[in-house]
Amino acid sequence: MTVARSFKTLDDMSDIAGKRVLVREDVNVPMADGVVTDDTRLRAAVQTVAELSDRGAKVIVLAHFGRPKGERNPEMSLALVTKPFEAVIGRPVRFIDDEYAAETIAKMTDGEIGILENTRFDPGEEKNAPETVERFAALGDLYVNDAFSAAHRAHASTEGLAHRLPAFAGRQMEAELDALDKALGNPEHPVAAVVGGAKVSTKLDVLKHLVAKVDHLIIGGGMANTFLAARGVNVGKSLCEHDLTGTAEEILDAADKANCIVHLPYDVVVAKEFAANPPSLRTCNVHEVAEDEMILDVGPAATEALGDVLKNCRTLVWNGPLGAFETPPFDTATMSLAHTVAALTKEGSLVSVAGGGDTVAALNQAGVADDMTFISTAGGAFLEWMEGKELPGVAALQH
Ligand code: ADP
Ligand code: MG
Numbered sequence: 001m002t003v004a005r006s007f008k009t010l011d012d013m014s015d016i017a018g019k020r021v022l023v024r025e026d027v028n029v030p031m032a033d034g035v036v037t038d039d040t041r042l043r044a045a046v047q048t049v050a051e052l053s054d055r056g057a058k059v060i061v062l063a064h065f066g067r068p069k070g071e072r073n074p075e076m077s078l079a080l081v082t083k084p085f086e087a088v089i090g091r092p093v094r095f096i097d098d099e100y101a102a103e104t105i106a107k108m109t110d111g112e113i114g115i116l117e118n119t120r121f122d123p124g125e126e127k128n129a130p131e132t133v134e135r136f137a138a139l140g141d142l143y144v145n146d147a148f149s150a151a152h153r154a155h156a157s158t159e160g161l162a163h164r165l166p167a168f169a170g171r172q173m174e175a176e177l178d179a180l181d182k183a184l185g186n187p188e189h190p191v192a193a194v195v196g197g198a199k200v201s202t203k204l205d206v207l208k209h210l211v212a213k214v215d216h217l218i219i220g221g222g223m224a225n226t227f228l229a230a231r232g233v234n235v236g237k238s239l240c241e242h243d244l245t246g247t248a249e250e251i252l253d254a255a256d257k258a259n260c261i262v263h264l265p266y267d268v269v270v271a272k273e274f275a276a277n278p279p280s281l282r283t284c285n286v287h288e289v290a291e292d293e294m295i296l297d298v299g300p301a302a303t304e305a306l307g308d309v310l311k312n313c314r315t316l317v318w319n320g321p322l323g324a325f326e327t328p329p330f331d332t333a334t335m336s337l338a339h340t341v342a343a344l345t346k347e348g349s350l351v352s353v354a355g356g357g358d359t360v361a362a363l364n365q366a367g368v369a370d371d372m373t374f375i376s377t378a379g380g381a382f383l384e385w386m387e388g389k390e391l392p393g394v395a396a397l398q399h
Contacts, residue, residue, distance in 0.1 A: 017056030022140035070123030146170025151393030162396035179374035196221030197320030220322035267299030297323030342371035
């Protein structure tokens with residue numbers, strides 16, 4: 001079933017040959033010694049930029065790079081990203097200096113691609129200042145926002161411009177919004193959410209939003225310890241936010257009222273020291289954790305039970321690893337669940353959407369990143385969406 005979309009896409013753009021199209025991309029790539037060390041974001045920008053170029057538009061990429069705080073900084077010039085982007089897209093890309101932007105763009109031929117200097121060199125960018133919006137708007141006829149990962153910010157290039165020029169979602173933005181809609185907006189039930197990671201405090205709003213939305217809330221990682229403590233379990237010297245046990249109880253109550261089943265681990269992997277394969281490693285029932293032990297992963301019995309829960313679900317949204325997955329063997333539960341999710345997704349029984357820096361790293365470690373329905377690399381924007389917040393950059397496309 002396709003749901004009518006609340007935003008326009010490249011499919012709604014017609015007669016764009018010769019038009020100047022401003023495309024907001026996220027090309028904020030990590031660099032070391034002038035070399036791009038991870039070109040994921042450049043690759044993700046290719047589809048929209050290439051399509052617009054193929055259709056004869058003059059494509060002007062708008063993007064930020066680093067945090068120059070409204071000042072020119074040659075180390076954060078997008079001139080540094082122009083050649084790497086050219087290599088990734090396999091076509092010529094021109095750098096557009098701010099000071100000669102109008103002249104440079106006037107000389108661009110149909111289908112040509114350029115990258116405008118770092119939008120954050122302008123102090124009005126992050127303030128969404130009207131004069132900055134005007135300066136950008138004067139350079140283009142149409143606006144495409146393809147940077148979901150910047151959509152939680154109401155900046156001139158991410159939000160302001162959408163009110164000033166005809167605005168469209170790029171292919172990446174479109175894919176992200178469709179996937180997120182399938183996961184939590186209009187999902188097929190039963191829906192499960194896995195929330196893990198280190199601390200409850202960083203994900204309170206996520207948990208509060210999810211209990212009202214999903215049928216099964218699976219809590220793992222360090223944050224599960226706070227919930228276990230709230231239920232009277234002695235978690236030894238595990239990472240645990242004891243001051244938040246009251247909040248954890250409120251979340252459990254809210255889940256109860258919303259008919260959301262909360263799954264906490266009933267067996268766990270513990271150790272006395274946090275190190276790879278420590279001699280004190282053992283698996284036990286949550287009620288048997290000793291005073292000097294730490295819970296570092298979900299146990300095998302609970303992990304298997306979680307797999308069974310997912311077998312009966314149609315949709316999964318996943319943020320946060322189940323254990324301290326960077327240190328073996330505390331990656332075991334996360335890897336095992338990742339493989340289960342990948343298999344169910346491949347079978348077609350589960351729509352799986354995952355996001356979060358460490359979650360994506362864990363899924364890559366499991367080698368299943370390509371088997372998920374959708375992986376969001378959007379970081380902050382993904383979390384705000386998980387919290388049920390309206391993202392200004394998305395809302396501006398929907399008006
Ligand atoms: P994401 O980046 O996907 O949103 P988080 O940053 O919230 O995820 O959490 C990831 C971190 O949580 C990892 O560094 C992992 O080691 C840690 N973690 C998971 N389980 C535990 C645990 N039981 N004790 C301590 N740290 C944990
Ligand atoms: Mg993280």
